[in-house]
Structure formats: C-alpha cells, structure tokens
Amino acid sequence: MTRTARSVFLLLSLTMVVFGPAPQGWAEEARKPNIVFILVDNLGYGDIGAYGGGELRGAPTPNIDQLAAEGLRLTNFNVEPECIPSRSALMTGRMPIRSGLDGPVAKPGNGTGLSPWEVTLPELLKLAGYRTAMYGKWHLGEQNGRLPNDQGFDEWWGFPKSSGETLRELQPGWTPEVSPNQPLLEGRAGQSSHRVGVYDLAMRPLMDEMITERSVAYIREQAGSKQPFFLYVPFSLPHSPPLPNPKFADKSKTDYQNALREIDANTGAILDVLASTGIADDTIVVWASDNGPETLQGIGVQYGAQADSGPFRGEFPSAWEGAIRTPAIIRWPGRIPANRTSNEMVSITDFYATFARMAGVESSIPRDRAIDSVDQTDLFLGQATQSKRDHVMFFYDHTLLALKWRNMKVHFQVRNPADGTVRAAGQGVVNGYAMSLNYPWVFNLENDPKELWNLGGTSEWIGPPVAQIQSRYFRSLAQFPNLQPGQVKPAQPQ
Numbered sequence: 001m002t003r004t005a006r007s008v009f010l011l012l013s014l015t016m017v018v019f020g021p022a023p024q025g026w027a028e029e030a031r032k033p034n035i036v037f038i039l040v041d042n043l044g045y046g047d048i049g050a051y052g053g054g055e056l057r058g059a060p061t062p063n064i065d066q067l068a069a070e071g072l073r074l075t076n077f078n079v080e081p082e083c084i085p086s087r088s089a090l091m092t093g094r095m096p097i098r099s100g101l102d103g104p105v106a107k108p109g110n111g112t113g114l115s116p117w118e119v120t121l122p123e124l125l126k127l128a129g130y131r132t133a134m135y136g137k138w139h140l141g142e143q144n145g146r147l148p149n150d151q152g153f154d155e156w157w158g159f160p161k162s163s164g165e166t167l168r169e170l171q172p173g174w175t176p177e178v179s180p181n182q183p184l185l186e187g188r189a190g191q192s193s194h195r196v197g198v199y200d201l202a203m204r205p206l207m208d209e210m211i212t213e214r215s216v217a218y219i220r221e222q223a224g225s226k227q228p229f230f231l232y233v234p235f236s237l238p239h240s241p242p243l244p245n246p247k248f249a250d251k252s253k254t255d256y257q258n259a260l261r262e263i264d265a266n267t268g269a270i271l272d273v274l275a276s277t278g279i280a281d282d283t284i285v286v287w288a289s290d291n292g293p294e295t296l297q298g299i300g301v302q303y304g305a306q307a308d309s310g311p312f313r314g315e316f317p318s319a320w321e322g323a324i325r326t327p328a329i330i331r332w333p334g335r336i337p338a339n340r341t342s343n344e345m346v347s348i349t350d351f352y353a354t355f356a357r358m359a360g361v362e363s364s365i366p367r368d369r370a371i372d373s374v375d376q377t378d379l380f381l382g383q384a385t386q387s388k389r390d391h392v393m394f395f396y397d398h399t400l401l402a403l404k405w406r407n408m409k410v411h412f413q414v415r416n417p418a419d420g421t422v423r424a425a426g427q428g429v430v431n432g433y434a435m436s437l438n439y440p441w442v443f444n445l446e447n448d449p450k451e452l453w454n455l456g457g458t459s460e461w462i463g464p465p466v467a468q469i470q471s472r473y474f475r476s477l478a479q480f481p482n483l484q485p486g487q488v489k490p491a492q493p494q
C-alpha cells in the first residue's frame with residue numbers, strides 16, 4: 001500500500017460509516033420498520049413547544065410535543081446552512097459539498113440538481129424491499145432525470161423548488177412569460193414527471209393541506225401491505241411566505257403563528273392515521289427542520305413575531321447555531337425509549353447509514369465515494385449514550401464556514417444577517433454578508449450557546465485536532481473528488 005493509499009484508508013476508517021453488530025434480536029424482526037420522515041422548512045429551534053416555543057409563542061404545538069414525549073428529542077441535531085444542502089445531505093449521507101450542492105446552486109435551465117449518480121436513501125431502502133413515496137418540496141433539481149421519481153421514489157407529488165417563488169406575482173414588473181410560476185408536478189418511477197398544476201400565490205396557503213392529504217392516503221393504502229414503506233413528507237411551511245391554510249387563519253395571530261399551528265395539526269393528522277391503521281408501533285417517525293429561521297421577506301409579510309432560533313444566535317444561511325441546529329424528534333414505540341433527550345451530536349447525514357442498518361442494507365452503502373453518514377442506531381435505540389460522531393463541518397458556497405468538534409466550535413468565515421434590528425422585511429437574509437476573520441473565532445457551545453465570547457486567543461490548543469479533521473477531508477478529495485455543480489459524475493482522481 002502506498003503512503004497515499006494508506007492515508008486514504010486511514011481516512012476512510014475514521015470518517016466513513018462505523019458499523020457495529022446488529023442489536024439483539026434484530027435479525028428475528030419479521031417486519032422492517034416503516035419510516036415516515038417529516039421535514040419542515042426554515043423552522044427555528046425555539047418555535048415548537050417541545051423546544052421551548054409553542055404556547056410561549058402563542059402557537060401551541062400539542063401533537064409535535066406529544067411525539068417528542070413518546071420518543072427521542074435531539075438537542076444537538078445539525079443540519080446544513082440552507083434548504084438545498086440539507087436536503088442533499090439527507091438524501092445522500094454525504095456533505096453537500098461532495099455533491100456540488102453546498103449552496104443555492106440549483107439554477108433554472110442548467111441541469112443542476114442532485115446528480116443521478118448519487119445513491120439516495122430511498123434507493124438504498126428499495127434494495128431492502130421498501131416502497132417509497134414523497135409529497136412536498138424537493139429542491140434538488142427541476143428537470144426530468146433529476147426529480148424524486150428519478151432518485152428512488154416510486155411516486156411523488158409536489159414542487160421542485162422554493163415556496164418563495166410564489167411571491168413573484170406581487171413583485172412590480174413581473175411577467176410570467178420571462179419568469180413563469182413554478183409547476184406542480186407528479187411522477188412515477190420509470191416515467192417522466194408531468195405537470196398537474198401551478199404553485200402560485202393562491203396555491204401557497206393550500207400546499208401543506210394537500211401534502212398531508214396525500215401522505216395520509218398513502219399510509220392508509222400501505223398499512224395492509226407486507227412490504228415496508230418509506231414516506232418522505234417535506235412540508236412547505238413555515239418557509240416564506242408563511243401563509244397558513246384559511247382553516248388556521250386566526251386574525252388575532254400572525255401568519256407565522258398560524259402556520260405553526262397548521263404544521264402541528266398536519267403532523268397530528270399523519271400520526272392519527274398511523275394509529276388508526278394499527279401501524280404506529282411498526283413505524284419510525286422523524287420530525288425535523290431543514291435549517292433555522294429566516295428573516296421573512298417580501299410584500300405582505302407581517303413584521304415581527306416570526307421564526308425563532310431559541311437559545312441560539314443567527315439565521316440562515318450561515319453556520320451560527322441558530323441556522324444549523326434545529327429540532328429533531330424520533331419515535332419508534334417500544335424500540336426507541338420514550339421521553340428521552342440527548343444532547344449528543346447528530347448530523348442530518350446520519351439518517352442514511354442509520355436507516356440502512358435498520359433496514360438491513362448497510363452492506364449496500366456505496367464504497368466508491370466518500371460517505372459522511374454515521375450509523376446512530378445504538379444512540380437512537382438507547383443502547384449507547386454517546387454519539388459515534390465527534391465533529392461536523394459546515395460548508396457553504398465552496399467555503400468552510402465552521403467546524404464543530406466536541407463542545408467547541410471554530411468559525412473560519414462568518415455569515416451575518418444585516419446589522420441591527422430588522423427595519424424592513426427581507427433585510428436579514430437578503431442583505432446579509434460574508435465576513436472574513438483575521439483568526440478563527442472559537443466558542444464553547446455548552447458554556448456559551450449563543451456564541452458571544454470568542455475564545456480564539458485563549459484556546460489555541462484546539463488548533464491541532466481541528467486541523468487534523470480538515471486535513472482528513474482535504475486528503476479525501478484525492479480519492480473522491482467533489483462533484484461540481486451540474487456535473488453528473490466526479491472526475492477521475494489524478
């Protein structure tokens with residue numbers, strides 16, 4: 001083995017999926033668990049009751065809080081700085097920079113989006129005999145060949161991009177000829193997706209109800225099947241514009257508060273059908289947010305009382321905790337101990353290896369690419385108290401913004417919202433800026449969750465372990481080059 005090969009091997013041993021033995025009795029399980037993955041859009045850590053919001057925010061979330069009480073509540077769940085990277089990480093188990101999706105790069109017409117070369121989570125689960133479906137927001141490509149039915153889902157219905165586009169028709173000068181509204185699409189594996197409507201402003205408040213109806217119908221339809229299913233439910237709320245369904249439009253509340261109440265009710269409808277069809281005990285439910293809050297934008301946005309990052313600083317797109325730490329609840333009755341909280345470090349990439357193991361297809365995780373996912377089965381099942389992960393790297397727009405290691409965090413470049421209080425809607429996200437640092441900023445996240453006290457000058461010792469993690473990543477590129485935006489396959493290593 002050459003020196004390079006040896007170091008790459010070492011790197012893989014350290015950074016790739018760590019498999020343990022199957023838990024006791026695992027193989028005897030007659031039925032693989034169904035998986036329902038609910039992902040909300042731009043909801044902050046402090047928004048729901050189980051994380052200190054809910055009623056405090058004038059928007060009780062009893063269904064989500066109950067789900068948390070019945071399962072595992074993660075308090076150190078790490079996502080990516082923005083929608084596309086987070087969804088890429090969930091689907092691939094890879095840091096989105098490896099997939100060319102570490103920023104807002106899925107531009108119309110240039111064929112970008114998740115490469116068909118990627119082996120997605122639903123593709124893995126299909127190898128384990130799962131049926132797969134998705135209803136809601138994709139945001140990983142908008143053209144045939146890059147849509148959910150091309151990427152492992154048997155069927156899907158939803159919209160390919162961001163809900164923010166529904167505001168276009170209110171914007172002065174807009175004409176649909178040059179900037180058409182986003183289509184609503186539907187598709188099945190092996191066929192092209194086809195247009196079934198338009199996602200415009202009139203449709204925006206109705207979107208999550210339609211997602212919920214389809215999800216409930218799918219669960220009802222699958223409940224009697226011998227095959228397990230994976231249902232991915234990426235809701236559109238509370239992303240801007242957070243317009244709730246008219247059924248939830250309480251005039252004494254803000255749109256955002258009403259949107260939170262609607263999300264809770266829709267979550268409840270999905271949980272109810274799992275119970276009424278008798279499959280709740282056979283079903284893992286995950287409820288998480290893809291990234292932290294945004295300063296809501298656009299015409300008609302109500303001021304104030306919007307998404308909240310709880311005890312953390314910042315908003316998306318950044319690597320402040322407020323952006324990259326979101327709620328994540330996991331329930332599996334009888335298997336995942338109820339009413340448990342863990343502050344162990346988990347990444348959104350970790351569901352890939354964890355579900356692969358739970359479904360018995362961990363040996364099918366590809367070996368011809370870097371996989372950053374860590375199997376967290378033991379932590380989730382309460383058979384381990386510690387995460388197998390000790391760090392997360394946060395890239396955005398081809399830049400390493402920050403690295404979390406143990407309870408410490410090092411920022412290399414800072415992304416900030418506009419300074420001061422928000423004076424105009426859209427000021428934060430749209431007017432935000434990148435800031436280079438003379439020396440990295442270091443924070444002790446347990447002692448200082450708000451990342452206010454830079455310990456860079458007094459924590460110089462942290463340099464070597466953090467540099468080692470960075471080196472391992474950069475060395476991994478020699479064997480597994482990153483995909484560039486729009487690229488289908490990685491270039492051969494030199």
Ligand SMILES: [Ca+2]
Nearest residue numbers: 041042083290
């Ligand atoms: Ca998002």
